[in-house]
Amino acid sequence: MPLVTSKEMFEKAYAGGYAIGAFNVNNMEIIQGITEAAKEVNAPLILQVSSGARKYANHTYLMKLVEAALIETDLPICVHLDHGDTFELCKSCIDGGFTSVMIDGSHHSYEDNVKLTKQVVEYAHAHGVTVEGELGRLAGIEDDVNVSSEDASYTNPDQVYDFVTRTGVDSLAIAIGTSHGAYKFKPGQKPQLRFDILEEVQKKLPGFPIVLHGASSVIPELVEIINNNGGKMPDAIGIPEEMLREAAKMAVCKINIDSDLRLAMTASIRKYMSEHPDHFDPRQYLKPARDSIKELVKNKLVNVLGCDGKA
Ligand code: G3H
Ligand code: 13P
Numbered sequence: 001m002p003l004v005t006s007k008e009m010f011e012k013a014y015a016g017g018y019a020i021g022a023f024n025v026n027n028m029e030i031i032q033g034i035t036e037a038a039k040e041v042n043a044p045l046i047l048q049v050s051s052g053a054r055k056y057a058n059h060t061y062l063m064k065l066v067e068a069a070l071i072e073t074d075l076p077i078c079v080h081l082d083h084g085d086t087f088e089l090c091k092s093c094i095d096g097g098f099t100s101v102m103i104d105g106s107h108h109s110y111e112d113n114v115k116l117t118k119q120v121v122e123y124a125h126a127h128g129v130t131v132e133g134e135l136g137r138l139a140g141i142e143d144d145v146n147v148s149s150e151d152a153s154y155t156n157p158d159q160v161y162d163f164v165t166r167t168g169v170d171s172l173a174i175a176i177g178t179s180h181g182a183y184k185f186k187p188g189q190k191p192q193l194r195f196d197i198l199e200e201v202q203k204k205l206p207g208f209p210i211v212l213h214g215a216s217s218v219i220p221e222l223v224e225i226i227n228n229n230g231g232k233m234p235d236a237i238g239i240p241e242e243m244l245r246e247a248a249k250m251a252v253c254k255i256n257i258d259s260d261l262r263l264a265m266t267a268s269i270r271k272y273m274s275e276h277p278d279h280f281d282p283r284q285y286l287k288p289a290r291d292s293i294k295e296l297v298k299n300k301l302v303n304v305l306g307c308d309g310k311a
């Protein structure tokens with residue numbers, strides 16, 4: 001099966017009350033772990049690449065790894081640019097075979113966000129590629145940009161219709177209290193999402209796919225393994241999985257997960273190295289790391305996103 005855009009995936013997800021998992025990929029083991037999990041439960045997938053991942057692994061290497069996953073799994077897979085910040089970056093990914101891009105103009109003024117997003121949509125649509133825009137600003141770290149919680153802002157539901165119709169985007173990322181990274185809430189703070197904003201957005205844009213970034217749950221068991229094996233991640237707190245399940249039943253059709261993959265891989269490698277201090281063949285510790293990504297992703301697909309059996 002060739003690579004697909006997000007269009008049909010989102011239509012089915014909206015109608016079926018589930019969400020597609022959008023997992024960040026940086027190397028072969030991560031791609032294998034994610035796609036092997038999806039194959040086992042027959043789930044469609046979005047594999048997303050940040051500009052940092054592209055710098056780390058190189059565009060061509062990542063595309064060829066994704067192509068290998070397509071051959072091995074025969075699943076509907078969409079390759080998506082995560083947090084594109086310029087027209088040039090989006091164009092380069094579109095020209096290089098991505099089937100979907102995000103243009104994240106959320107750091108600009110509203111009018112500049114509209115202008116930049118519209119420019120990307122025009123180029124992308126002319127090349128059969130879907131586009132995700134963003135309104136509202138999440139806290140946390142994306143590439144080198146660190147947005148403090150004071151500078152973060154919820155999406156204003158009164159702007160979404162205007163933004164979507166003027167730009168022509170195919171999906172919209174909104175800010176309802178999720179954030180990037182492993183430290184989403186302060187110690188003692190109760191994790192909360194603004195479902196009222198999501199409901200308002202849904203009313204303003206009936207049938208339109210919404211995206212949640214910063215949706216890792218920061219699995220406590222993984223944090224514990226890291227901390228018990230020489231790591232130091234006190235007070236790492238994420239989004240409870242029940243909340244994501246709720247959002248997936250609503251207009252949220254794409255849920256972004258990166259930090260949980262990082263934790264799964266790091267926990268596995270730390271544990272392995274503590275237990276086998278004399279081992280030095282990377283295959284020995286990367287194999288369990290890949291397996292632990294697979295296990296984590298399978299749980300997300302079945303128990304959180306509800307997209308198993310939907311490929
Ligand atoms: O939203 C950011 C993603 O977790 C990607 O992170 O830019 O460090 O690759 P990265
Ligand atoms: P997490 O840091 O919560 O995994 O979010 C990832 C993300 O939103 C990628 O765009």
Ligand code: ZN
Nearest residue numbers: 180213214256
């Ligand atoms: Zn993000």
